Amino acid sequence: MAALDRVKVLVLGDSGVGKSSLVHLLCHNQVLGNPSWTVGCSVDVRIHDYKEGTPEEKTYYIELWDVGGSVGSATSVKSTRAVFYNLLNGIILVHDLTNKKSSQNLYRWTLEALNRDVAPTGVLVTNGDYDREQFADNQIPLLVIGTKLDQIPETKRNEVLTRTAFLAEDFNAEEINLDCTNPRYLAAGSSNAVKLSRFFDKVIEKRYFLRDGNQIPGFSERKRFGGGTLKSLHYD
């Protein structure tokens, strides 16, 4: 059924950074009028044209799973959230450009989603080398998005953008900085839209195509190739 051909991208980030607004913008090309707290997980679907403009163009549905909550939640909430992290194909990390803590928490979010938890004391060493080692063998494509760009005054913009560039480098990911209440940041043809398109293409490639360009066969045979470090839920 739908479980066979799904492309699942998680949208992670602290409470209040603008994940729901972002997802709404990505899926409906409209600004979300009345954002409210996300309880649990809300899913939305984006139709994406893989390899747009080439003869191999194909349409895919990308599911954006917007998981609510904070990184310091109780273990019971974390165990419940873990149910949504199965069979990931990509992660979009969202942080608030006006709030440094939300950017720092992205490390913990990634580790939580990739099932390699930090020690319970939560002491995080943000030394460049240490982080790259953690994420070096990661196969899942990441994208870092910074929101609330309009709330940063012009004078501070450079400083903030340099900081986020370092952040994106740590994750070995592209970064986009925008304001979720203004659709022009993702207008067709802008560099942001190109980065987004490239990210989704990468996700679809990793999901459906092997490195030598052959398409990965259907669901029942997929188990033979293994899921790597992913946890899988058994539906029997």
Place this chain on the structure above:
Amino acid sequence: MSFLIDSGIMFTSQVLFFGFGWLFFMRKLFKDYEVRQYVVQVIFSVTFAFSCTMFELIIFEILGVLNSSSRYFHWKLNLCVILLILVFMVPFYIGYFVVSNIRLLHRQKLLFACVLWLTFMYFFWKLGDPFPILSPKHGILSIEQLISRVGVIGVTLMALLSGFGAVNCPYTYMSYFLRNVTDADILALERRLLQTMDMIVSKKKRIAVAHRTMFQRGEVHNKPTGFWGMIKSVTTSVPGSENLSLIQQEVDALEELSRQLFLETADLHATKERIEYSKTFQGKYFNFMGYFFSIYCVWKIFMATINIVFDRVGKTDPVTRGIEITVNYLGIQFDVKFWSQHISFILVGIIIVTSIRGLLITLTKFFYAISSSKSSNVIVLLLAQIMGMYFVSSVLLIRMSMPPEYRTIITEVLGELQFNFYHRWFDVIFLVSALSSILFLYLAHKQAPEKHMAL
């Protein structure tokens, strides 16, 4: 000269308390947020510092440290400052931050903040009318008027928290109340949750496809606007859009269901963790303590009822009564004055420390539960207000636990308040709060297993 030294000591201790409040704010309360408005942090630390200084003065009173006249002066000063903060500053800033969250009123923030503050003052003043708090001899803006009202609010808060805490404590400690949760239950619920998410996804795919085809065909999917639009839609309705709105309704219902399932699953996980914890050594210890606390809780409810029914307010404090009992009935002779001072110091000290600690922990839990990045400033200020009022009324009530010779300064400084009224009021609210918590917990406990039966 000694006055200067005393003032120096008081000032140093105030700075220390301020620093502690600052650290607590940064490390515990705001650890997930960025402090953008330092005003909030300053106000919180200042409220904390002056509240702790009041307790410090009580301790100094018992121990006889510092000159008596300088103590009196500092009491008055401290009280004035705290009242100023609680009645003028904090409510004004709460109004200011609430207004700055609402986008419409951005232009005239100050104006609306003043309006809100005046409304607050009006209700605050009206609060004193139904209570027989004090004699009408005093003027409008005297300390007694303000303190009496602050005291009423603070005592109500204390009694509510006490009542709920007294009942909740044994409920959480004892494992007798834990529902039985197995791994199979959790897995079944998780599976349901994922199935619901799948259904939502497939419906959303259909909606997305429908939108895209309509967009490509050049139809703009708008709701019929205007008078002619409505007339037109009666005869020529687009079949696609009707289906879509039906599917959208189904999606909304499913999303609500998914939220419920998520919360239930989180609940089950939490219960399972508690069951695991209760099997450990610490868990067993807490379970044991739970039995003691339940006996204590029942006794307190009983005493509150007796106090109200027989219209009796405790005449003597526990220290003097304890000493009376030991001297008269057990026949042990000892230096009453010396021991009463030390015992009351220890007793009052314990009461103060546990109430400060208990309040800070409760406030932190409350803050984590309800704050978000937009409302964090307002909530912290509300908590500072509650904390200030709580500590002021603790001072009122603590007077009962001290022997008469130490009560004088509180009585002198706070003027002619009807202290007995506050104790009676505390008992009433405590009883109401404890009984309603029992009812509430009973209903919550009963409802939960029924939910799982329905799976």
